[in-house]
Amino acid sequence: MEPEASSWRLESSVELSLTSSTASSLLPRTRIFKIIVIGDSNVGKTCLTYRFCSGCFPGRSEATIGVDFRERTVDIDCEKIKIQLWDTAGQERFRKSMVQHYYRNVHAVVFVYDVTNLDSFLSLPSWIEECKQHSLTYDVPRILVGNKCDLTDEIQVPTDMAQKFADGQNMPLFETSAKNPNDSDHVEAIFLTLAHKLKCHKPMMLSQPPDNNKVLLQPEQKDAVTCWC
Numbered sequence: 001m002e003p004e005a006s007s008w009r010l011e012s013s014v015e016l017s018l019t020s021s022t023a024s025s026l027l028p029r030t031r032i033f034k035i036i037v038i039g040d041s042n043v044g045k046t047c048l049t050y051r052f053c054s055g056c057f058p059g060r061s062e063a064t065i066g067v068d069f070r071e072r073t074v075d076i077d078c079e080k081i082k083i084q085l086w087d088t089a090g091q092e093r094f095r096k097s098m099v100q101h102y103y104r105n106v107h108a109v110v111f112v113y114d115v116t117n118l119d120s121f122l123s124l125p126s127w128i129e130e131c132k133q134h135s136l137t138y139d140v141p142r143i144l145v146g147n148k149c150d151l152t153d154e155i156q157v158p159t160d161m162a163q164k165f166a167d168g169q170n171m172p173l174f175e176t177s178a179k180n181p182n183d184s185d186h187v188e189a190i191f192l193t194l195a196h197k198l199k200c201h202k203p204m205m206l207s208q209p210p211d212n213n214k215v216l217l218q219p220e221q222k223d224a225v226t227c228w229c
């Protein structure tokens with residue numbers, strides 16, 4: 001179910017074609033960041049990823065089965081970054097066989113809850129636990145997103161409650177609406193902020209000497225906890 005290995009490479013590796021023997025003349029190809037989006041069913045994971053990658057709210061959205069991939073290439077500080085969003089199924093029956101694939105070589109995690117559904121917020125600890133069980137270390141950036149802020153009359157999760165939880169988990173909180181991008185934090189800004197953090201967090205380094213006119217760049221491995229300040 002993973003995308004074609006030929007079209008992308010996990011671990012945010014960057015393959016370079018050498019045009020001369022000096023590394024300074026290398027032109028890097030697009031770096032890829034794999035971001036998984038998880039949370040209860042119906043919180044709006046598909047709509048958020050669709051909003052970011054396609055720029056609009058999907059006319060209709062059905063329960064995700066397994067996982068859907070969406071991607072978008074952005075320019076950050078003159079570098080092309082491909083943001084690959086893994087939109088995972090919220091329903092347990094549609095997740096089972098796929099779970100181990102989600103967590104492989106993940107660069108960041110987006111936890112989503114629905115601000116109009118308290119249960120989806122109360123489920124967050126179990127999603128965080130699932131990450132832990134798949135050996136996701138704390139140096140993998142994580143953010144918390146409360147979706148459906150456009151439904152102002154139906155809010156069940158007040159911002160201060162969500163903020164307290166996010167602080168306790170050392171995650172930044174964003175409240176947004178995939179439906180109405182003018183509400184609160186903009187979906188676009190959320191994912192771009194995350195991409196910036198990833199870019200700074202994982203500077204490229206040469207991982208092996210040039211071989212067959214190719215050189216593989218990989219992110220520097222860091223043990224430090226990601227700081228969002």
Ligand SMILES: Nc1nc2c(ncn2[C@@H]2O[C@H](COP(=O)(O)OP(=O)(O)OP(=O)(O)O)[C@@H](O)[C@H]2O)c(=O)[nH]1
Pocket residue numbers: 039040041042043044045046047048061062063064065088089090091147148149150151176177178179180
């Ligand atoms: N009002 C409003 N509705 C939204 C918003 N985002 C999603 N929805 C609606 O919420 C429902 C569920 O959205 P999805 O994006 O399919 O939810 P999901 O989290 O991907 O669900 P699963 O695939 O089952 O895990 C759909 O009817 C969407 O139209 C939002 O920001 N505002």
